[in-house]
Amino acid sequence: EDRSNMSIGPEYKKKYGLIIPKSKQAAPVKKRPLSAVFNVDSDEEEAPARPAPSTAFKNMKRQAKIDIQRALEEDPSVYQYDEIYDSMKEEKEKKVAVSKQDKTSKYAKNLIRNAAIRKLENDRHFERKCQRELEDEGDEF
Numbered sequence: 001e002d003r004s005n006m007s008i009g010p011e012y013k014k015k016y017g018l019i020i021p022k023s024k025q026a027a028p029v030k031k032r033p034l035s036a037v038f039n040v041d042s043d044e045e046e047a048p049a050r051p052a053p054s055t056a057f058k059n060m061k062r063q064a065k066i067d068i069q070r071a072l073e074e075d076p077s078v079y080q081y082d083e084i085y086d087s088m089k090e091e092k093e094k095k096v097a098v099s100k101q102d103k104t105s106k107y108a109k110n111l112i113r114n115a116a117i118r119k120l121e122n123d124r125h126f127e128r129k130c131q132r133e134l135e136d137e138g139d140e141f
Contacts, residue, residue, distance in 0.1 A: 071078045
């Protein structure tokens with residue numbers, strides 16, 4: 001088989017980008033002539049046609065309604081998001097308020113007590129120092 005003589009036809013060429021099969025291509029959009037744009041009244045505009053909903057879509061709606069009813073039967077507060085969120089937020093604010101009231105330093109009492117002890121020791125040291133100085137000066141005069 002000699003393939004050198006075969007020409008590459010359009011069916012063998014590579015295509016890049018979005019490739020839409022010819023059977024599924026959309027219908028061409030109607031174009032109005034430019035002069036017709038200004039001659040048309042707004043009352044005469046055509047409303048876009050809505051496609052009829054399929055039976056699968058209708059069944060889906062029905063199934064969704066059934067699911068909603070089942071959920072409401074199990075728990076009537078299923079769809080009460082705002083009330084639940086507000087109650088959760090209030091609980092959180094209460095916890096924050098309580099923690100602010102009880103917020104005392106763990107070590108503050110110990111620090112204050114140790115500072116008082118150091119002050120007493122410094123006062124005693126200063127008094128002893130003054131006493132020694134007086135004793136040393138007392139012999140000179």
